[in-house]
Amino acid sequence: MFTFQESEIKNLLNALAKEYKVFVPAKVGDESKFVPYDDNVELYWDRNVLLSVKDKFFPHTEPMYKFKTKRKTVEIEPLASKDEPVLLFGVRSCDLQALNCLDQVFLTKGFVDEFYRTKRDQATIVALGCNEAEDTCFCTAMGVDPQKGNGADIQAYRTQGKFGMEALTEKGQKIIDILKSYLKEENLQVPETQGFQLQPDMDGVAEKLKGMFDAELWAEVAPTCLNCGACTYICPTCHCFDISQDVRGEEGFKYRCWDSCMFEEYTLMAGGHNPRPSKKERVRNRFMHKLCYFPERYNMLLCTGCGRCLNVCPVNLHITSIIGKVKEAN
Amino acid sequence: MSSCSCGHEHDQAINPLIPTRAKVIKIVEETPDVKTFFISTLDDKKPFDPNPGQLGMLSLPDIGEAMFSVTDKGENHIEMAIKAIGKLTYTLHEIEVGQEVGIRGPYGNGFPLDYFKGKDILFIGGGIGLAPVRSLIMHCLRNREDYGKLTVVYGARSKADLCFKDDLFNNWPKVPNMEVFITIDKEEEGWDGHVGFVPAYVEELAPKPQATVLCGPPIMIKFTLPILQKMGFADKDIITTLEMRMKCGIGKCGRCNIGSKYVCLDGPVFSMEELKDLPPEY
């Protein structure tokens, strides 16, 4: 393991900024998110960021191709993707596991989403362990190790005023080589993550949910939900998108943008038929997808216990209490 | 070349979400609100070679994009029968031959051809529902000896609403060992054929196929299924093709799911047996 003093962090980030476009977790007003690094950024280490790194790989709104439609002709012009190496410094284990979920969706099952793949290939990820959980965190219950990210290029720790770093891939090794002069070879005692208040019991939940499509639970829980998109847009694993176009006369851009399964027109068909017409179906589908359908399809939970939806849900409809109710249901 | 789940090798280098340019070479007016569009690439070839039951994403870039079943294919074109029901389809109904469009595909699993080989097949269609079923019928006609007795039971609201009239009245009746039964909902002047709904007509005809293909409006499916089951058809022998709101067509955008299955990728063709252990949400 290589270490450096936390007070040195800015020098290291500047060194990295020469090779990469570096993103760091920062406090911006009341929110915290990953922002391009520069000297006057207010670095934010003690908690996970509110806005995850999802939008670095799957942006909220992203142009796909340009088109021209003159009278009867159609021209389609794919857009060149920006080719710049990106470094994400300080991604927590739960957000990293969320990226693994997105990889399953965008890179497997016969089709590869090029927009996602190019960004994913260009990115080097320095994961950062969590020493302290928030009250809304429940990553351990979802099989995520807060001190060991799954699929990081470098696993970093922050303890005793120092940062420790272990390269796990050659992308990671390249970072270590760049920062050679700042680093000292030394082993840090990695603390056990403290402060978990929520421990939803997940075993058997996916299996049990298979038979709970007609359970009363959904009719009981759904009326509370406002059917807004807050939980889906803040969730690091939610990946649903819509495709639309921005047209100016005879030219335009086809773009894709985030969509939410909680919106009414999400499955509304042209003829008016809607397989999920009311709140009950939509709320059921959201939790079934995260805890039952996705595991069935990709054998991986679509919830990494980051707790963001517990923070932003306007009516405190928490996935942890849904899991509890599923366990209790007979 | 990546092995694509549609069992069809296609060049993955292109981005699956970006359509290729194509043009409409012929438009057949089937009914007042259904037209069949013949589509070829700009250099007069098939945009892709779909299996029966597979889908294609057709777009007028400035209006929108939607998924349609490929109802038949020729040497250098594919055919899509489209009902005017939304913004894109109404605009499509106003375009003329020569209009350029965007097209991408093929998508979906398509009909299980090996399963149908050598079997007597009953095709049940309602209104525009005949479009996806027709892709399998035309395949059977092109490989007639591979398939047993073919029976078509097709219904529509009125005579004018019958799709593919040329096939129904001229071509298909002439095919050996193939019977075509057509019905319309209400009595109509100048119509001497059967009058009545498809489910009742199927019960009256009491065909004895080894496999059934069923596609039509939900109301028709709802009333036909119990009759088929009453006549002893096994769920695994009743095959249907479903319709869902689709945006990406490649199993990513999340909306066309029934349980853990995506209709655009794992469907649209499902047997009743497969549908039985999926949530009834389609």
Added chain:
Amino acid sequence: MATMEQLTLQLRETAREILESKKAAAVIGWEKGTFWYTTTPVVLTKPEDTERLVWNEYCLNNLAKYLLDFQHSNEKVAIFARGCDSRGINRLIQDKQIDRDKVLIIGLACPGMKDDKKARELGQNADIPLAKKCQECAYPDALVYDLWIGEPKEVAKPVPEAKVFPEVEAIEQMTPDDKYASFAANYEKCLRCYACRNVCPACNCKECIFGNSSKEWSAKANNLSENMFFALTRALHVAGRCIQCGECERICPVNIPIMLLNKKIIQDIDRLFGPYEAGLDPEDKMPLGSFEFTDPEEFM
């Protein structure tokens, strides 16, 4: 003065009695949440479930909008109501979205709810401030009710008075470019999740132009211009109907100060057309739904 724990028991008892005697098909209230500083709005239909109801200092959500889920059922619905809930109910009645006789209102005197975000930061035994919306609340007690829980309170006939908001006046002094810079900086963060619209009792159109691509008024793309179009249009569409419950601002996932727009409009209505507060009485004339011949004239 009965404590909130004692009142909670009365809440449960009242709700149980209503459901058992079929006076209403459902009861809308709050139940305990996952954390000590959270509660969850809940719609109960079974008498035994009323044990889950709570009445504490974190019953923050406005319940009025849930009545819209019962628009098409001809059954009666019971709802607990503090001042802001009752104003929301009055608004829905005034917009003819619900009938008064289909709602059984159980009035409550509200002590003012605590700020759940501050509570989470400061911890259980710290001195936790009131939520911002409660600090500014003018009508804490239910203005309209069929039943009452707690000491009967003589709720004076509310008389609207003109309001001036310091944070609005602060912005009014800024230069146009500074005003625009701060307004744009706020709405650059907007995720367009529509939580502010879905929680707002004044936002009750059958078909909204937002989140409805067939209307083609607003693109689903998330860019500053579309976000501002959404914010300004919604503010103007609820002009004269906003009851200042502050829920939109409280629940915004990215903490956009949405009330700055609504308060500006409320302040201008008071200045231009005389003091008015939405939701005090369904019979009131709505500022933008009525006029006076003596209205100020600036367009000659």
Added chain:
Amino acid sequence: MSVNEALDPKASAQTPEDWQPKILVFACNWCTYAGADLTGLSRLQYPATVRILRVPCSGRVNPQFVIKAFQKGVDAVLVCGCHPGDCHYTTGNYYTRRRFLLMRRLMEYIGLEPERLQARWISAAEAPKFQQVITEVTEQIRALGPNRKLRDVQWQQWNS
């Protein structure tokens, strides 16, 4: 459009000399539109850079129309209707008056120059007033320069 682009001083420096102000006029069918017609009939010249959109009544103008116009690149919006009391629908313009008294203040509150959103009562007979109002507003906006606030520049950003 990020914040700084709208306020970027050098952006305003790039105003092309041949820039003409784009002004959208909502003209009520019974009074102002007829007035505009009369202006043309009486050969009274007024700047041609004005786009007139006929509406049944000034009360028909929904705030979203105005904001969408600014989004699409209009430099000013002028809502015109009959004088209070003359409204063909008797009360339409009274609602317009209240709505636009409020909307003008809100738009000024978010930083839009007040001249960019105006309302006027112009009757069918007041052709000279129509000419005078249009000319006056056009000059005011020509002085202010193009409006960059609220404008949708996603297309330009993707295009560059």
